[in-house]
Amino acid sequence: MAEHVHDCIVVGAGPAGAAAALQLARDGLDVVIFERGKRPGEKNVMSGVLVTRKLHALVADYRERAPLQRCITEETVCILAEDGVLSLPALRNYRRLSYTHPGFTVFRSDFDSWFAQEAVNAGAELITATLVEDLMWQDGRAAGVRTRRGDLRARVVIGADGVNSTVAEKSGLRSRPQPAEVSLIVRQVLDLPAEQIEERFALQPGEGVILQFNGLVCGPTGVKKPYYTELYTNRDSLSLTAEASLDVVRACGVPLYDVLSARERHPYIARLIRGAELREYQAHLIPWGGVQDLSCLYGDGVLLAGDAGKFTTQDGVGSWTAMASGAAAARTVKQACERGDFSEATLAVYRDFLDEEGLIETQREARQAWLHGSWKWRTLTQHPDRLFSIARRYSDNWLLEKEQMPHSMWGEFYHSLVKPVAPWYVRWPLGLAAWIDTRRWRRQQMWK
C-alpha cells in the first residue's frame, strides 16, 4: 500500500463504524473501513432489538431496503420462579408498526453487511478479512493502522471495533475491560416455521415479540445471583439468550451455557420453544454501565465510537447509541478536516456533538443505573421469588379455604385454650398479642 494519506480510517464495520463511514463519505471525505470478518457482521451477535431512532436519520427508506426480521409490537417482562412465571402487564402496542422508528429484530450478519454496503455505495472503501493489530504513530499522534497485509496512513482513526477494542487499548485511552463493566451474552437461534411463531405468540406476519425473564440462579456455593434471559422472534426462528455481568458469573459460579440449558428446560419457556430446532450458538461481550469519563473517548488523532467507547443505555441497548456516536464522530472528523488539525484539543468538540445526539444524558443515566441499579433492575432482579410468591398468594386465594389460613403458635394457643374459657380482661390483651403475632408470622411465611 502506497504512502497515500486517507482522510479517515474506521476500524470495524459494525453499526458505529458503518454510520461514521456513511456520514463521512456523504460529506465527500476519503474514508476506509477495516473489517476483520470476511463480510461485515459475521463476527457480531445481535442480543436484543435494533432501535432505529438514529438509523432513520441516516437512511430514510431503511424499512424498504434493510434486511429486517420482525417489528417489535409487544414486550413482556416476566419474573421467572422455579415452578412458574409471573408476567407483568405486557405492553402490546400495535401502533408501533406506524411509528417512524420502531424496534426490529435483525440478524447482524445480514444487517451489518447491508449497512456497510450503504457506506460503500456512498463512496467509502471497505477492506474485509483484515485485522487491525496496531496503530501507527507520528509526532505523538495516531497516523494510521498496521495490519498483516500492510500499513495504511490516515489523518485520523475512528475506533469502532467493539468492546475488546484494539484501537482503544493501543492508543492508551483505555485498558482491558473490567469484569463489572461488561456483560456476557450467550444466545441460541432456534428454527421454527413463521406460521407456527405467529400462531404461538398471536402475531400478524411482520410483527414480533420480546419476552424478558428475570430470575435468580443459585450457584454451587449457595450464592444467588440475577441472570437475565430474553426470548425474541425473528422471521422464521426464535432467539433465546442468557446474559449476566462477568462479575455476577464469577461470583455465582454457574456458566452461562448451563443457565441457557436450564432456561430451555423451564416449563414456561419449554412450551414456547417446543419443536424448534437448534440452528446456532453464539456468544458476545457488551459494555454495561455507560461511559465513565468522556475524555477517554478521544486522543491525538483517535476517536472511539460504539461499544469501543462503551456507549450503551441503561437497558443495555447499544445499537442506536453506536450509530449516534458514529455519526457524532463523523461530524467531529469533518470539522477537524476543515481546520486541518487533529489534535486532542480540536477533537474535544466530539463532546458537543455527542451532547447534540442526546448521548451524554443517556450515558449519565446508564452510569446511574449501573451504580445504584435502576428501579426496574432492582425490583426485577433482586426479589423475583418474593414477587412470584406474592402473586401466587394473591391469585390462588380463591383456592384456599378460610379456615385453612393457619395461625402462629401464639394464635393457636389463644384460639384453642384462652378464648373459650378466659374472662374478658384476659381475653383482650392476649387476643391482641395473638393477633399481632399471627400477622407477623403470616408476613414471614409469605417470603418462604
Add this chain to the structure above:
Amino acid sequence: METRLDAKLATLSSKPDPEPHIVVQTELCLACEERPCTIVCPADLYWWGNGQMVHNCEGCLECGSCRAVCPHGAISWRYPCGQYGVRYRRG
C-alpha cells in the same frame, strides 16, 4: 428440549488461526485459586486438570471474557487474524 454444550458448539464452523490467538502464562495460574476463566468461557475452553491450567484455542467464540475476568492478567488474548476464527451465519 434442552441441548448440551457440545450440541450447541457443533452448530458452529470455525477455522483456527495457525498462530494461537490465546496465550496463557500457566505459571501464574498455579497461584490462582478462583480460576474464573473456567466458569465464564462460553465455549468451555479452559479447564483445570492434573494441577495445571489447560486451554484450547480451537472453537473460541471471540468474546474476550477470559481476558477481562482473569485476576492475574495471565491471559493474552487477541482477535484471530482476518479469515480465521468463528463465522456466525445468524448473528
